[in-house]
Amino acid sequence: ALRQKVTEYLRSHHWVETTQLGNYNEGGAGVTVVKLKS
Numbered sequence: 001a002l003r004q005k006v007t008e009y010l011r012s013h014h015w016v017e018t019t020q021l022g023n024y025n026e027g028g029a030g031v032t033v034v035k036l037k038s
Contacts (some may be wrong), residue, residue, distance in 0.1 A: 016035070
């Protein structure tokens, strides 16, 4: 539930370009990787 709400918030933020779950070596589903707009 928390991951879903965080992702929803980030996707609506004007500085955020993309979001995705982390890779296995980054923490997997416990991590949200955010790419910011330049």
